[in-house]
Each structure stands twice: as C-alpha cells, then as structure tokens.
Amino acid sequence: MTFMEVNNLKKVYTPRLGSKGTEALSSVNFSVDKGEFVAIMGESGSGKTTLLNILSTLDNPTEGEVYLDGTPLSEIKDKSISRFRREQLGFVFQDFNLLDNFTIKDNILLPLVLARTSVDNMEKRIQPLAENLGIGALLDQYPYEVSGGQKQRAAVARALITEPKIVLADEPTGALDSKSSQSLLELFESIHQEGQTILMVTHSAQAASYSSRVLFIRDGRVYHEIYRGGQSNEKYTEKITQALLVSSSRGEYNED
Numbered sequence: 001m002t003f004m005e006v007n008n009l010k011k012v013y014t015p016r017l018g019s020k021g022t023e024a025l026s027s028v029n030f031s032v033d034k035g036e037f038v039a040i041m042g043e044s045g046s047g048k049t050t051l052l053n054i055l056s057t058l059d060n061p062t063e064g065e066v067y068l069d070g071t072p073l074s075e076i077k078d079k080s081i082s083r084f085r086r087e088q089l090g091f092v093f094q095d096f097n098l099l100d101n102f103t104i105k106d107n108i109l110l111p112l113v114l115a116r117t118s119v120d121n122m123e124k125r126i127q128p129l130a131e132n133l134g135i136g137a138l139l140d141q142y143p144y145e146v147s148g149g150q151k152q153r154a155a156v157a158r159a160l161i162t163e164p165k166i167v168l169a170d171e172p173t174g175a176l177d178s179k180s181s182q183s184l185l186e187l188f189e190s191i192h193q194e195g196q197t198i199l200m201v202t203h204s205a206q207a208a209s210y211s212s213r214v215l216f217i218r219d220g221r222v223y224h225e226i227y228r229g230g231q232s233n234e235k236y237t238e239k240i241t242q243a244l245l246v247s248s249s250r251g252e253y254n255e256d
C-alpha cells in the first residue's frame with residue numbers, strides 16, 4: 001500500500017536578483033509503502049538534503065507534490081504545520097539535536113510536552129520505549145554525560161515517542177564510531193520489523209544495506225533503485241557498492 005507518494009518534485013533555489021537559480025531537484029518520483037525502510041543515496045550535491053527538507057515540510061517544492069497517507073503536504077495550513085511535523089513525523093539527525101540543559105528523559109518527552117500530553121500518558125510511554133532502545137537507565141542523565149551512540153538512541157526515542165507515520169533520518173550514523181553505527185542500524189532494523197516506516201539518507205553502503213530498498217539520486221532525479229528482496233546481506237551490500245561506483249563514474253547502471 002502506497003503510504004508516501006512523491007510526484008514530480010522540482011526545486012529551484014533562486015538566490016539574489018539577476019543570478020541564475022540552482023535546480024537542486026529536477027523531477028523526483030517515487031513512492032514508499034507502509035512499513036518500508038528506504039535508504040536514499042547520492043553524491044554530495046545530488047539533492048538529498050533538499051529532498052528531505054521538502055518531505056519534512058521544512059521547505060516547499062517549486063513544483064510537484066508529496067502525499068503522506070493521502071494528505072497533500074502543500075495543503076497543510078501554515079498554522080498547523082509545526083503540529084503536523086511534531087505529531088506525524090519523527091526526525092533523527094546526524095548531530096543528534098538534543099538540548100544540553102534538558103535530561104535525556106525531558107529531551108525524549110519534549111514532543112509530547114508540546115502536544116500537551118498528560119503526565120500519566122507520558123510516563124506510560126517513555127519507560128517501555130527507553131527500555132526497548134537500551135537507554136532505560138540513562139533517563140536522568142544529561143546529553144553531555146552519555147556516549148554518542150546513547151545520544152542517538154535518545155534521539156530515536158524522541159522521534160518514536162509520538163508514534164509518527166514516518167521516521168526521516170539524515171545521516172544518522174554520520175557522527176558515530178563503527179560499533180555504535182552498527183548498533184544503531186540494528187535498532188533501525190528492529191523498529192522496521194515492528195512495522196515502522198523509515199526513510200534514511202546516507203552516504204554509507206553499509207548503513208544502506210539495512211534497508212529494504214535503496215534509491216539513488218543523481219542530478220536531482222532518482223535514476224536507479226535496488227530492492228533487497230531475498231538476497232543475502234553480502235549480495236545486497238555488493239550491489240549497493242557497485243551502483244555507487246557506477247554513479248560516481250557517471251556511467252549507466254545495468255542489472256548484471
């Protein structure tokens with residue numbers, strides 16, 4: 001079932017008067033099914049951040065439309081947009097974006113506090129989630145007192161606490177060492193198996209190999225995709241790495 005639909009997205013940045021605009025997205029089309037874990041890859045400057053900003057309602061496309069669970073994002077009124085973002089989307093960033101003077105617990109609860117959720121309800125939700133993510137014992141610590149991997153788990157908890165329709169992750173392993181990266185990706189894999197829809201931008205073939213499908217962006221278009229299907233991790237990672245090599249050599253991809 002199509003859950004997110006991206007139709008003919010185009011984005012042109014038009015800077016100062018007289019200077020030529022940059023076409024960051026030319027014509028992006030793809031859809032995501034409910035429960036899918038999709039990775040987006042592409043070289044620097046290919047348009048990944050621009051796409052993620054539009055999908056997360058932080059920016060508007062020049063042309064085209066994004067539908068989430070049937071709702072066209074362009075029709076969400078300005079005054080409802082922060083609420084939509086807070087309640088329907090979960091964000092995980094490369095640099096965690098935790099507030100240093102809030103405890104881990106308060107950071108995780110922030111979206112619920114903003115949504116005026118009752119204290120009882122907040123308490124009921126946080127404990128099992130934090131336990132599940134392996135940070136149950138860290139709730140009273142501050143971000144600067146825990147490791148990068150633990151900070152990112154707290155950020156994932158904050159993204160999941162509102163039970164969002166989709167988790168949007170931008171290079172979530174970018175600031176982590178290889179052990180913490182692997183453990184975060186295993187966490188993503190397990191929340192995906194529990195039915196969470198995830199869209200993750202990454203430069204890493206290893207990170208992308210945890211997804212169920214990889215979309216490759218080049219020159220503002222999706223030019224290739226690979227489904228995991230029934231293939232082994234090794235085979236899937238190999239195909240992703242090959243596709244990246246072909247992309248960086250500006251060649252055409254062919255299936256064999």
Ligand SMILES: Nc1ncnc2c1ncn2[C@@H]1O[C@H](COP(=O)(O)OP(=O)(O)OP(=O)(O)O)[C@@H](O)[C@H]1O
Nearest residue numbers: 013022023024042043044045046047048049050051
């Ligand atoms: N605010 C902006 N104003 C003008 N041009 C922009 C702006 N943001 C991005 N661009 C341009 O749009 C294109 C796509 O940029 P974008 O940041 O989306 O790429 P990216 O794939 O996320 O790159 P990276 O992997 O380096 O983060 C680039 O040519 C970039 O210079």
